[in-house]
Amino acid sequence: MTVVDAPEPASARARSPMQVFTRRVLRSKVNLACLVFLGLVVVCAVFAPLLAPFDPNLQHLDSRYLPPFSGPYVFGTDDLGRDVLSRALLASRVSVVAPLISVGVALTLGVSFGLAAGYVGGWVDSVLSRLADAVNAIPALVLALAVIAVLGPGLVNAMLAVGLASAPRLFRVVRGATLAVREETYIEAATVVGCSSLRTVAVHVLPNVRSPLLVQTSLLMSFALLAEASLSFLGLGIQPPEPSWGAMLRTAFEQQFLGPWLVVVPGLLIMCTVLSFNLLGDGIRDAIGRERGTR
């Protein structure tokens, strides 16, 4: 996303659309709370080694299966006596990076092909749309499994697959928005003035696609996080001993007789993060709606 680079005049009236948009999004307390929570997750991810009271992979074999609030282990310990809090903190790194990989792949494929299909039209549009339909017909997790069968288990492979599977959704949004503005007068004007197709698309079409794209990106982040958790839970994502919230739930599943409380913390963290991305997506959509309404 581009940041407004031109310095704004000091007068309160002349605000860029971006500033108006940001102001609308931040006016809602729910959006603000979501942003604060997601900010906290990012801070935990960046400073995990400093915040963690123990080495996340260090095994305290004399203090295994400790319930929460036992001495120095605030969230207890797992089957190998590793501190759950420290592991949850380190795992937040995976939760920040893994969805970004998927969203990056989905944005690259979805936006470029979507713009091409919508702007060029004709057979390019038909071919790309059929391809998107086909990929979209395969459930995302099933496609991810197929790609992992080829490339082998691992976090990056899993997230690439999830990104590929989510690209058609972005493709449709971008293609639709591009089709909607293609016949506008200002696009024609840009062509008449001699803008190259690439410049027309980048400078005049893309900004119109930005808002719906932002909503989809937020929803995609939550989807990718859930997919990462599912795949790591199945042992196809991140590999032990590295922690992710999904992988911690796998441990909890294997040890459900001895440490039933192990299921609580990672699950709650996944739920709150996913909830924040979902609510933020809804909030941005509402803000855009109001933006349209006032024009």
Place this chain on the structure above:
Amino acid sequence: MVTIVGRRIVAIVPVLLIVSFLTFSLTYLVPGDAASIAAGDNASAEQIELVRRQLGLDRPFLAQYASWLWHVVQGGLGTSLLSSRSVLTSLTEALPVTLSLTLLAMLFAIAAGLLLGIVAGLRPGSALDRIATTVASLGISMPSFWLALILVNVVALQLGLAPVAGYTSIAEGGLTGWFQHLLLPAVALGTITAAELTRQTRAGVVDVSEQDYIRTAVAKGLPTRLVVVKHTLKNAAIPVVTVLGLQFGGLVGGAIVIERIFGLPGLGTLAIDSVLNQDFPVVQGLVLMITLFVLLVSLLVDTSYLYFNPKVRQS
């Protein structure tokens, strides 16, 4: 009406063709050599070559695709590299389990989602509405396998109200045994869909309730029950059915994880085993079969529009 449905069926064909091509290409992206995997660990170079010729792996790519597709259309999905069993047999054995699970999950989602959505939508802003909306928001964000773990822990292990894991078919355990084993998995799997349906139903009911024809129906003295069922719900149903169709793919994906937790011998368990062992004929068969089901469900959804929306019938 027949032409609309017919056109839809014809539109599925190219999509299935592309999916089949993508699935077939999968084997070509593998770093390992399919012939040496099939020949086993201790095979000599000649044996591998023999297997390669037997499997037809020495022919050009498109020729292989064409003959593979020809077999697939006739129901021949090949044999598993691992167990040497027919892929179709493995799939048809696992299919009833996954179908039972997704179907029950869907029924739970429809019952819970419609109920919560209608209750919330008829009185927007009420305490009940706020509770239903909050529950729905939480439900959408909850990983289904986390809910499954909690349910196993509380309902099965602590309270002993349901079996912890396993599957019995209707033939073996009767309807009750089948239902008991699938109840927890279906609730865990269906919750996300239930939450999504709650939101859609609520939005639809709120939207439709403000329309003039509802006011007319109330004004002419129709009983509330009749207004809600015949006028409000039928018109609010279109987005709800759409969401249900869109959610089906997600349900199948979620079933893979849920089956693992409850030890159900369905398509998901088959998928994980074949993915971990690079058993490509099975992976290909799974992708094709699941995609076919997803497309059939979307066809069903499109057809149901004809019932709910008379405008579609005429166009």
